[in-house]
Amino acid sequence: MAVKFDRRSFLKVVGGASLGALVGGGGKAQGYPPPPMTHQHPQAQQVLQRALAAHPQGYTFFNSAEAAFMEAVVARLIPSDALGPGGLEAGCAYFIDQQLNSMYGHGGRWYMQGPWEPGQPEQGYQLPLKPREIYRLGIAATNRYCARTYSRTFDRLSAQQKDTVLKGLEEGSVELGDLPARTFFNMMLSDTMKGYFADPAYGGNRGKVGWRLVGFPGVAAAYVGFIEQWGKPYEVDPVSIPDLLGGQAQVDEHGHPIHRPVARR
């Protein structure tokens, strides 16, 4: 699977100054040391998994009620079952909390000048609300709906009741006042999926469970020697950005991980 570059010609393109970053072996310039390869020992692997599972988590945007609401939501959107851990175990609620304190949560790269009009569906999002405001309003409004309908907040409903409420939000049949229920639901769904499948560096996809579910290897290796092996499964232990930055995965001479085969499912 190793890729052969003509090293001299390669350097001409990328420039001599970048030598350390591109060719492995002592390439500390890039910010990650040569791989110690500890992960290859099963015991060390278990330690690593426990470490990941114990990733420190503190909600910095959601208050306690909001956090309870979101933990309940992500557990229903991606349930834990025989196929593996779900959105709750993957840390999706925490991921969303962190995102709402980031550029995304503030709508930092959205055009947010008025005047405001609802417009046509073809014209896309036209609310003056940032994602963090949508969550704050949406969670409160949904909990009010649940209190009216079931006399308790969303997180304390039965699984079936939770699914009924979520379906109502998805279809727009649950009224949230000024906030369109579908907008709130679609944002929660999209953000939960981001949390389940994004690099674990962002606080979700803990233990790379999302990647393991579908068989995505994470940070890509050089696949040039494998891509024409039609139908041959590529079953490897996925590799994340923190794995590589922390020296927990072996890399080839150009900084791509060398994926470790694993028996999956």
Added chain:
Amino acid sequence: MATELKPADVVLVGVGWTGGILAKELAQAGLKVVGLERGEPRDTNPDFQPPRIHDELRYAVYHELMQDLSRETISFRNNLQQRALPMRQQGSFLLGEGVGGSGVHWNGVTWRFLPWDFRALSATLERYGRGILPEDATVQDWGVTYEELEPYYDRFEYTCGIGGKAGNLKGQVQPGGNPFEGPRSREYPNPPMKVTRAMELFRRATAGLGFHPFVQPSANMTRPYTNPDGVQLNPCVYCGFCERFGCEVAAKSSPQVTVLPVAAKTGNFELRTHCNVVRVNLSPDKKRAVSVTYVDLRTGLEYVQPAELICLTSYVFNNVKLMLLSGIGQPYDPVKNEGVVGRNYAYQGFTNAGVFFDDKIMNSFMGAGALGMSIDDFNGDNFDHSSLGFIGGANIAVYQTGARPILSRPVPPGTPRWGPQWKQATARYYNRFFNIGAQGGVLSYRGHYLDLDPTYKDAYGLPLLRLTFDWGPNEIKASQYLAGVLRRIVEALKPSKSNVSPLPERYGIVTYQSTHNTGGAVMGADPKTSAVNRYLQSWDVPNVFVVGASAFPQNAGYNPTGTVGALAYWAADAIKNRYLKNPGPLVS
């Protein structure tokens, strides 16, 4: 007040593919060239290095390498009766900025348009008559022919090291290539890309139907390559992080690894980043451009850069916006059907088929931006339209760009969007699926155009550009027909589940479709229906050239970058060999 700077010979507004090509060509010709780029500098190292570049959330979902819409966007409506509203989030297409432009994060699919495309109107009238065209279609010839552009396609392809197999060498059809393409003077510089299982299944199915499959041309290197400028590129490793990402191994041809370093080496090219041009300043009689005004985004201060020659080399929307803001050419008015700037905006319409297999894995996370298998049997005028009621068509292809799981998690139709059934279907089909896309050309119409929004402003207090666009009757009919072709291919593939999606009734700006926007400053032979002449020179202000897909009079069923690159070389030659000898209009 604005600070006036020392004059340059040439100012380029925007430094992507077209700006990069002009920078190299004109700086090599001895001109002092200043490139003004509003975005950031960025390069293979350190910006695109693994592992950080393999971050789907940052680059593919949050569009790290693209335009910050909080500063500037466009507004959109489907038709003249609606009120346009701002595109508040990136969606249908991804606006870019930064050194290298979209050339940094493109896929690298590099086509030539068909000889037919350049004379779409004449050829249609000859073969089918006016009656086949919708009444308000404004399709027209380009004013340049395929044969004239052939040497310039060749230069772009050799600059980029395109991998492919010629289908037509000097009129002789070649086995293994695209038999429908126009004649090439020589073979591609590099061999075609590797063939994946999905591509092979598509090849067998389409060949079995009597169609003509071939591996599509790619700017992802298939072997180490040294281009005619002495620039070296490395082979692609098929990592599957290409579109929306920069390439970590300099295996994807991009301006910053090809033309820009060569331009810099001449000593005649100065690249200024974080400089947003807000206006081209004209002489009092409006017949000559004297300078550009730009804002340095690091200080907020305004500068005036005088130049003898000004080339607008940004994306479609900003080329047109700057013309409108500066008074270069008459703005288009769709009601009176007068004016040219903003006229003939077009796009592309994708008809898609998804195929799901229970018994075949695809390893679809492996891939390369331009990796794919195509047929061209239903593109351009490669098939008889007599009884069909539309013109043009689509390239039909299976692409394997790399399925990254936040955005690429196909589930069969009817699957819930969440919950246990969703989870089961996702686990089952993520790696047992591929998509077949028909990349449909789009005609131009009287009511589809670009102008300045009357209400919404950008961060500089200037009006947003307003886009008025919808699918026309030609595109809807073509899509229905192409859906039928896709159904035949799907049937031959024998998947366990499938879905075929023709174009919806109305165009929407929300879902990503393609960043193949065209027109608004179209080229042509008649100043009444084109903003620039056949050399991409403004009819009204002859020391302004407007280079890019803004010059396409309508859009073909192909990725546009090959043609954009060819036009940039074509315009550069016109400037060097004609304009400089006798500055003035090149066509009277």
